[in-house]
Amino acid sequence: MWPETQTAFAAALLDPMREGPPGVAEDYGRPARDRVAVYRNNVIKGLCDALRDGFPVVAELVGDEFFDAMASAFVRAHPPASPVLLHYGRDFPDFIAGFEPADVVPYLADVAGLEQARTEAYHAADAEPLGIDALQGLSDERLSRMRLDLHPSLRLMASEWPVVSIWQAHQGLDPVGAGSGLPHTGDCALVLRPGWTVEVRAVAAPVHAFVRALGAGAPLGEALERLDRADAPDPSSALAELFHIGAVAGLADTHNETKEDLPC
Amino acid sequence: MTRARAGVGLKPRHYADVLEGDPETGWFEVHPENYMGDGGPPLAALARVRERFPLSLHGVGLSIGGAGELDRDHLDRLKALVERFEPALVSEHLAWSTHQGQFFNDLLALPYTDETLGHVCRHVDQVQTHLGRPILIENPATYLRFQESTWTETDFIAEMARRTGCGLLLDVNNVFVSCINHGDDPVDYLRRFPMVPVGEIHLAGHAEDRAEDGALLLIDAHDRAVADPVWSLYRQALSLAGPKPTLIEWDNDIPDWHTLQAEAAQADAILAAGARHVA
Numbered sequence: 001m002w003p004e005t006q007t008a009f010a011a012a013l014l015d016p017m018r019e020g021p022p023g024v025a026e027d028y029g030r031p032a033r034d035r036v037a038v039y040r041n042n043v044i045k046g047l048c049d050a051l052r053d054g055f056p057v058v059a060e061l062v063g064d065e066f067f068d069a070m071a072s073a074f075v076r077a078h079p080p081a082s083p084v085l086l087h088y089g090r091d092f093p094d095f096i097a098g099f100e101p102a103d104v105v106p107y108l109a110d111v112a113g114l115e116q117a118r119t120e121a122y123h124a125a126d127a128e129p130l131g132i133d134a135l136q137g138l139s140d141e142r143l144s145r146m147r148l149d150l151h152p153s154l155r156l157m158a159s160e161w162p163v164v165s166i167w168q169a170h171q172g173l174d175p176v177g178a179g180s181g182l183p184h185t186g187d188c189a190l191v192l193r194p195g196w197t198v199e200v201r202a203v204a205a206p207v208h209a210f211v212r213a214l215g216a217g218a219p220l221g222e223a224l225e226r227l228d229r230a231d232a233p234d235p236s237s238a239l240a241e242l243f244h245i246g247a248v249a250g251l252a253d254t255h256n257e258t259k260e261d262l263p264c
Numbered sequence: 265m266t267r268a269r270a271g272v273g274l275k276p277r278h279y280a281d282v283l284e285g286d287p288e289t290g291w292f293e294v295h296p297e298n299y300m301g302d303g304g305p306p307l308a309a310l311a312r313v314r315e316r317f318p319l320s321l322h323g324v325g326l327s328i329g330g331a332g333e334l335d336r337d338h339l340d341r342l343k344a345l346v347e348r349f350e351p352a353l354v355s356e357h358l359a360w361s362t363h364q365g366q367f368f369n370d371l372l373a374l375p376y377t378d379e380t381l382g383h384v385c386r387h388v389d390q391v392q393t394h395l396g397r398p399i400l401i402e403n404p405a406t407y408l409r410f411q412e413s414t415w416t417e418t419d420f421i422a423e424m425a426r427r428t429g430c431g432l433l434l435d436v437n438n439v440f441v442s443c444i445n446h447g448d449d450p451v452d453y454l455r456r457f458p459m460v461p462v463g464e465i466h467l468a469g470h471a472e473d474r475a476e477d478g479a480l481l482l483i484d485a486h487d488r489a490v491a492d493p494v495w496s497l498y499r500q501a502l503s504l505a506g507p508k509p510t511l512i513e514w515d516n517d518i519p520d521w522h523t524l525q526a527e528a529a530q531a532d533a534i535l536a537a538g539a540r541h542v543a
Contacts, residue, residue, distance in 0.1 A: 002380050003331040005410070009372065010363040023375075025409040028447030029479040035408035035445075038473065038481060042370045049516075050369065080367040083325025083338055084300045123301030126308070152302070196305050 012036055013043045014076050047075040047088070054089040055115045057170040058096070061105055070099055086123050089116050107161035114163050114189055117155035118200065121193040124153035129194045129246030132239075142253065144221025148214050148242075149250030153193035156212055160186040164202035194246025201245070206232035211242065219254050268507035270531035271320065272524050273514060279309045281521035289528050291352065293320040293511050296345050310349065320353040320464065320511070321345060322433075325367065328387045328401065329374040330360035339394050346395055353464055353509070355400035355433045356391065358384065358421065375410035376420040381427075388428040400463050401425075402433035405441040405470075405484035417442070422458040432458065434505065435466035436498045437490065437513075441482040450497055459505040467498055467531060468513035487516035489527060498531070502538045510535060 009021035020036030048071040052059050059067040074095045080088050093116055096102050097109035129151060135143060157163075164187040188208035190201045203211070206229050213223035220239075227235045242248060269290025274282065281287070292313055299306055313319070325338055346354060359371035374380050392398055403421060415423070425432055434457060443450040469488035473481045490498075490512070502508070512527045 002375065002377070002383065005375065005412075006331050006360065006363055010366065010368070013368055013370075013372075020408075021410075023411040025411050027409060029445075030475060030481050032408065034475065034481065038407040038483060039370060039372060042483075043368045046369045080369065081365055083327075083335070083362060083367045083369075084297050084341070085367075085369065086298070086301050121304075123304045123306070126303035153304075193304065196308070 009036075009039075013040050014079060016040060044072050044075055047080065047085075048072055050085050051075075051089055051092060054119045055092065055112055057115055057167055058108060058112050060170050061108060061111065061166075062102070066101070070096065070102060073099065087120070089119060092116065107159070107163060107166060110157070110159035110161050110163045111166055113157050113159070114167055114191070114200065117157055117189070117191040118198050121153040121155055121191045121198045124193065127152050127249035130243065130248045130250065132243035134243075134248075134251055142255075144224075145219045145254045147217060147219055147252045147254050148223075148248050149252065150211070150215050151192060151194060151247050151249045153191075153198070154211075154215070154247055155191040156189065156208060156215070157191075158186065158188045158205070158208055162187045164189050164200060167200060190245075190247070192245060192247055199245070204231065204233065207238055210238060211247070268509050268535055270510045270512065270528040270535060271318075272512045272528050274310070274313060275515075275518050276306065276309075277518060278521045278524070279305070283309060283312055285521075287521075287525060289317070289525060290532070291318040291320060291509065293322050293353075293513075296321045296323050296342055297325045299345060300341050314349050318352040319349055320355065320509075321349070321351045322402075322511075323354070323356045324369075324371065325361060326356050326387070326391060327360045327362040328356050328391070329358055329372075329380065329384055330362055330387075331380075331383055332363065334387055334390055335362065339391065342391075343395055346397070353400060354395060354397065355402055355464065357402045357404060358424070359404045371404055373404060373406045373408055373410075376413040376415035376417060378414065381415065381420060381423060384424055385427045388424065388430050392428065392430065398429060398431055400431040400433040402435050402466065403438050403442075403457070405435070405438040405482075407445055407481060407483075409446055416456070418453060418456040418458070425458055425461045430461070431463040432461045433464045433466060434459075434462045434501060434508070435468070436501050437466065437468040437470055437494050438484060439501075440491070440494050440497055441470050441484050444480065444482045450493075451500055454497065454501055454504055457504075462505045462508055465498070465501060465505070465508045465510040466513055467494060467510060467527075470494075485516060486513050488514075489523075490530075495530070495534075499534060499538075502534065507535050507538050 005021045012018040012020045024032035026032055048068055051071045078091055093109050093112035096112050102108050162185050187202045188205050190203045192199050206227050209226040210223050213226050224235045271291035272289050274292040274294050357371050361368055439453050440450050443453050467490045468486045469490055471483040471485035473483055510531045
């Protein structure tokens, strides 16, 4: 019966130790095991290639052979659950963190996290960024209770490694921002796609905390308290920069019971 | 598509060539699964391409040949794309790719029996009902056959088309690959293929896998130019089916836009010569 045959075929695709499905014709030229092996190879290679497309810097850091071994281990442990592969790499950074042979590149999982954030930003919903003039004429009191809707593509990550510098070094770019390749300087990354292009920035830790608070729904006044530190930039310039890079897509007054976007 | 033209698969690396240039290609095809994100450049590019060209959605994720139920969420996503982009053609494969919740990202072979014919026809019916339009089903490239098969592939496909009213996508490279892999005659396969429902033709390059004793398996790799024997088989197919929209599939080791368009131009020239011949 087809359901049983299909189950045996499916099991053999991920496990090279298993025989193929029963009843494969030993016809012309090549034995059944070679024929099953073509499908197995197609499945594993196709999914590894899909991962490589999403994690090109990880692949560069470890080389193709290591990447293929790591990716095929991931594919066998976590075959995709959806025919939409755009987000198949979501669990790959965590897998890398637990993949012992990768321990020699301790920042690998965090670089993977940054690349996954880029992929998510690339496919995120579109939204028109708001200009800072949207805040014009608001009283200080009203300003502090506004909630900012961050752009749907915005992703944040923090690492104890200079992941932004490492990533930039693999784009043929000069590393900018925090880190500069120093081994023990961590990076906070802000990933954003305000238009056609995904942008990766290193931001100061207090700015990272400020944006994270906004993302969690904190009113502006409360979120700005994260910048009340000696190493933080001036709050008004941090806020202006956030609008300038296109990270804000909407505004709502938390005072109003129903969340309502202001006219821009 | 008034006159049958050649088209190409739309690839992200060619977005700029297509959107900023003036491509002579007749139409474009995409895998809908690559356009099922929430937004971003792929959907924006596809919308702009669709403003200027006919579009074909060529699915790889419905698992028509599987024993299990179709994925309703995936059907809904496909329907949303069909409604948004109003494609000229929608197609899927006579193959399976999902089993018990796992997606294998490959087009896997099934036995051709009364039992599997029932599954396939029910699934094709479901898709056509859900989308509210007929779809085309493509003949697969296969590397193995099942002893339990009681139908030939061509008879199975003809009966599927008869029962469901679906159209067919004749992949000429798949015909060549499968026939070589199973020791069959590709021209004989074409003669037995039901040509009336054919609404589209595919052409692609294939790879060779040779065992130590020299025995060959062809792999439907879509990673190079169309092979000469496949071009000649294409001419045979057109003589049997008449001119049909023809796609150049090139999904791996994708060349520059100029090379890809040159392949499509070759198909266009063969289509035009055939049309003159008929006239």
